[in-house]
Amino acid sequence: MTADENELLTRVGPGTALGALLREYWHPVLLSSELPTADCDQLRLRVMGEDLIAFRDSAGRVGILGERCAHRRASLFFGRNEEGGIRCPYHGWKFDVDGKCLELPNEPNPEPIMARIRQKAYRVEERGGLIWIYMGKRAAPPPLPGLEWIDLPGVQRFSAKRVQHCNWLQALEGDIDQSHVGFTHRRLDSNGRLSKSESVDRIRAQDLHPKLAAVETPYGVLIGAGRGADNDQQYWRVSQFLLPYWVMTGPYGENPSRQIRAWVPIDDESTLVIAVTFHPLDPLPADAIERMRAGAGAGYVGEANFQPPGQQAYGAWMPKASMENDFLMERKLQKTSYFSGIREFWAQDAALQESMGRITLREEEQLLQSDIGIVRVRRRLLRSIVDYRDGKGAPPAVDEPEAYRVRGAALLIEPSTPWVEGSEDHRRVVPGVNQAGV
Ligand code: FES
Ligand SMILES: [Fe+2]
Structure with missing residues (x-):
């Protein structure tokens, strides 16, 4: 990635090429x-x-x-x-x-x-x-994206926000980065070793270099992470990147609730993270909502973990843990219980993403196969920006709300089946159906 490409991918203000593209969504x-x-x-x-x-x-x-x-x-x-x-x-x-x-x-x-x-x-x-x-140019705006949760009853959804102090793209890149999960979010047992409690954790822990793959879709990029599981099967987690900045990750367990996040640029150097948990069929259980309010689960800052609300933009959504206090990292925890030394899940991500600087210098990176999803998303974005700038029609999926009716997936697949085909039924929004996760 060149410095010029990095500029194109990160600057969102009026008059920028990315800003013009984003404003059409x-x-x-x-x-x-x-x-x-x-x-x-x-x-x-x-x-x-x-x-x-x-x-x-x-x-x-x-x-x-x-x-x-x-x-x-x-x-x-x-x-x-x-x-x-x-x-x-x-x-x-x-x-x-x-x-x-x-x-x-x-x-x-x-x-x-x-x-x-x-x-x-x-x-x-x-x-x-x-x-x-x-905020776009059209006199009659396009339809809202047809994300399935938009029309669900309120009792089937929970949403919350937080502000992150870095550019939107490096924050989003953390959300599609499957290879960090086994490190950044790892829990250790009391001897400082990897905890082997849960099956998904175990699969992840046993295979720290998943097979990563990504393919383009009409609305974004499909990102798969495959790991060897028991009985010769492959465990695949399939995330959806939907333009311009939505990420749906794969679900866990039977009849699962699902998660989606939006990485909305506040400006070049700060991002509004909106996380939505929803269940396609049933009301979310009260205790699950209680846990999310308390900060459990990816993406949620517990209500007690925000600074007192201020009157600035999004002033109610500033977490207490921040770069100023090293996201409350504790060296002792790092040795005994959390690989990162940071307790709050969202902060485990945010600390590393903000530590790159407000806008990371992508020209100084060294990317490997494990970064394939990120590379594909950058290319997809770059091409969308340049095509729109050069007058080659409307941005992808802006006029196709139905394109957004997809799901993330997590499933076991026979090694002989390609992951894109093998996960197809799991990625579809079928009314009345909620595919299991793993
Ligand atoms: S009415 Fe004069 S500045 Fe608003
Ligand atoms: Fe993460």
């Missing part, structure tokens, strides 16, 4: 519960380097506007959310969810001027318990 940015009621307090947001304000109006509609007032750029964070719009407290201009100017009280003859004034406003949708934004 819908982005989840808030949980609906963060704007709980009509006329509640507005929130600061930052998406792909743009400062924004989100509010819910008196009719319950969500608006996402540019943070700075169209008049003389005062922040609408200080504004008043009242009767169908947000009012700038500097000179009283008032805007609705579409950015239309409703009142211009400091002007004697406002009507003709009001028609011309527009506050920057983006299209918003509220689905799947999330608030989505479209």
Whole structure:
């Protein structure tokens, strides 16, 4: 990877090639519960380097506007959310969810001027318990991606967020990196040796260099990690990378719940991680939700492990563990119980990803076969960026919501069966069916 390619893959602001590509997709940015009621307090947001304000109006509609007032750029964070719009407290201009100017009280003859004034406003949708934004060029935005959980009843989903202080791509690369799992997340027994408790852990532990493979799909990349299992079978975990930044990993056990994560760029140097756990058929058990709230499972920061909420963008989602305190790493733990020395699962990843610097220098890496999934994803992204920049049509899958109706898989396959074919039935969304994981 050259330094120029790295620039192309990482810069997300307005006017960048990646920024233009990303803006054609819908982005989840808030949980609906963060704007709980009509006329509640507005929130600061930052998406792909743009400062924004989100509010819910008196009719319950969500608006996402540019943070700075169209008049003389005062922040609408200080504004008043009242009767169908947000009012700038500097000179009283008032805007609705579409950015239309409703009142211009400091002007004697406002009507003709009001028609011309527009506050920057983006299209918003509220689905799947999330608030989505479209920041692209189309007058009529594309449909939302057809991810299966978007239309499930709320009791079948759990979502949470956190902020990570590095570029979106190196964070996402950790999510598709199957070869780190047996190291970064390994638990040790009391003698400092590898714990052999669980079968999946055991398979992983016995084979620290899985066979890695990746193939392109119309919507992204399929990444497989194969390991030798008992009875001459192959244990395959198949992750889905879906453009522009969704990752679905394989499930565990019978009738499993499933996980997906979005790595939404806040700007070039920080990322909003949205994790959703869902069950295609049943409500999530209360004790499972309790555990996720407490921080169990990949991707979740326990509610007690966040800093007190601040008023900055995503200020409620800043974990206490951070680079400033070395993610609460303890050398003693590293010798006795956690390979990483870090207790919180998400932090085991985040520590290493942030330790590369805010934007890693990909031109200084040395990649091996084990990095094949990451290489394929970078190539897929690079080609999408360049093709879109060069006018070769809409970004992949933007107009194909059905392309997103897929699942991650984890299964045992006969060694003679190729993994892509062998996992096909497990990767399909079939109504009423929830394929088992391993
Ligand atoms: S700056 Fe907002 S009304 Fe003047
Ligand atoms: Fe990880």
